[in-house]
Amino acid sequence: MKITLHVNAGERTVDVEPRTTLLDCLRDELRLTGAHSGCEHGVCGACTVLIDGEPARSCLMFAPQAEGYEITTVEAMSPAPGELGIIQDAFCAAHGMQCGYCTPGMILTAHALLKHNPSPTRAEIVEAISGNLCRCTGYGQIVEAIELAAQRLRGANTEAAR
């Protein structure tokens, strides 16, 4: 079936089987491979995208269900091709990743958290990322990366800086 999705502030029309998950649609049809495919049944958070600004698992939604919502993937976190947004940069600076598989989901989850709560406590960060599994880092540096991003974002004064 033909569906039109609002992705990263653009409109994209695709022709997919209804059983195509939003995750597969983003990756295979729209070539937005930042959303990673981990468990594909809602357990790991690697596929996290923002739906109307809030984190959701793109493997737990069929593409036709996503019509009418604003979908944001990690690709939109970078201000320009080849550049990193503040949260992404903080993940590099704090070594908040090893293999990087969980990272797009972590970045988007952190983005939504910091939008609502610019100064989260450590416990609030841990709670926010509790639905995202990381098999490498042990989480410590991810939490530090989000703390660093929060600190830098509080210092930045433009929305574009994210």
Added chain:
Amino acid sequence: MKAAPFDYARPKSLGEAASLLAAHEDARIIAGGQTLVPMMAMRLARPTLLIDIAHIDGLSGICEEGAQVVIGAMTRQASAEKSSLVHAKLPLLAAALPWVGHTPTRNRGTVGGSVANADPAAEIPLVLVTLDGEVRWQSEKGQGGCKANEFFAGPMSTELPASAILTEVRFPVWDGGNIGVGFHEASARRSDFAYVSAAAQVQLDGNGKCIRCALGIGGATPFPVKLDAACAALEGTMLDAKDIAAALVADVAGLDIMVDGHASPAYRRRVAAALAARALSDARDAATGVRA
């Protein structure tokens, strides 16, 4: 693509959704999809038609109606979690919602979906049973409904008529002050399926005596149950640890505990007693203004 093929429909009205459901034997309603989609990915569910009710007017929203708070079936769990009405009038639901999955699944998952799905470990059905709530539905034949304690029939099984759509869930609001709640769960990891969960809401008089008590157990049993005898025994007491322990004995011994590979029945029964006692004492402390 992991799910078996299906057709997708996005009806604009409840009537249209009800006729689609009545006309297709293997049709399923999809609301938030946070349980149905994984079930389809694992091919434990293979509907041939998915009826998406997310865009039907009037199915979402939270309002007060008489002595009840009415939550539309399509209301996202995250919206209920943020609702000031829920916090003010349904403190037990407010305490339970953060335990439902994780933030990303609560952003999509719905209150009605959780109730219709009837997972024994689900928190919203437990609160609904504990507070003696009600459910309402609609089918081609018209509207219907029943009490929460008549609705749940077993794991993932309810009395919802085959071609009916759950439309709203109704939670009674307790009148007056000195109300406190407690909610506890035991699971392998935070926000995993609960082996046992306990929900308690109590009301005290000016002297700290319990005048109203509601206590429910979930996770351990095929569907959530309210411990009516314990509640009756606790009314009129000061909810001391020994009152609580004594009141729980018979009801906990009588629980019809589920048998599965995750936890033994003896463990679940012990934990049910412990968590029920903890939920009750938290509720008592909250009602008296003591911070736990």
